[in-house]
Amino acid sequence: MEEIIIKPIGVIHTPHTDVKNMPIQPVAAEGIKGYIELLPEYAAGLKDIEGFSHLTLLYHFHKIKGFELAVVPFMDTEVRGIFSCKAPKRPNAIGLSTVKLISIEGNILHVEQVDMLDGTPLIDIKPFYPRYDNRENVVIGWLEKNKNLPIEKLRSDERFK
Numbered sequence: 001m002e003e004i005i006i007k008p009i010g011v012i013h014t015p016h017t018d019v020k021n022m023p024i025q026p027v028a029a030e031g032i033k034g035y036i037e038l039l040p041e042y043a044a045g046l047k048d049i050e051g052f053s054h055l056t057l058l059y060h061f062h063k064i065k066g067f068e069l070a071v072v073p074f075m076d077t078e079v080r081g082i083f084s085c086k087a088p089k090r091p092n093a094i095g096l097s098t099v100k101l102i103s104i105e106g107n108i109l110h111v112e113q114v115d116m117l118d119g120t121p122l123i124d125i126k127p128f129y130p131r132y133d134n135r136e137n138v139v140i141g142w143l144e145k146n147k148n149l150p151i152e153k154l155r156s157d158e159r160f161k
Contacts, residue, residue: 008121010038010107012059014114019063021155024074025086026097026113028155033102034114036122043107045125054128055101055111060121061093074156075146084141095120098128 014034016022023029036057038046049055066089072078073085082090095116102110109125 006060006123008039008060008123009042009125010036010122012036012057012114012116012118012120012122014116014118014120016114016117019117019156020158022117023115024156026099026115029113029115031112032114033110033112034118036109036111036125038107038109038122038125040107046104046107046109049101049109049125049127050104052101052127054098055109056096056098056126056128056133057116057122058124058126059095059097059116060123061088061090061095062119062121063117064088064090064093067091067093075143075149078142080142094123098133 012034013036015032023032067082068089069082070079071082071085071087071089073080073087076085086096088095097113097115099114100112102112104110
């Protein structure tokens with residue numbers, strides 16, 4: 001298979017400088033603000049984005065070294081396959097988060113619900129559209145036993161450093 005080369009389109013700035021005690025999902029980061037500094041050459045691509053309340057960000061887990069195919073995810077104590085969880089120690093170290101768009105100033109997007117480290121390389125931005133991005137009658141595998149955990153209060157530890 002041919003190698004894929006992806007270049008960042010910007011940088012995500014957040015108050016999170018260490019993985020320890022970070023929110024583990026955007027819904028657990030209510031009120032936590034950050035901003036995206038899009039590279040100037042991509043600023044024209046922001047046309048019409050101000051009409052969306054939420055954006056889905058694709059980014060690179062830039063502090064992750066290597067990967068594991070079996071991990072103990074944050075919401076469990078059992079070893080799980082990496083593709084059955086959202087743990088960051090993945091073969092391609094790609095993260096996905098849906099954040100609230102607060103405002104735009106030129107090539108700077110102010111956002112809320114940031115759950116990524118400061119300096120995270122941004123790969124892509126997509127508008128969140130509930131009709132396409134949500135699903136009904138979903139089965140959530142091993143997470144079923146944890147579906148009532150207060151994710152808003154859960155924080156990361158250092159297991160994926």
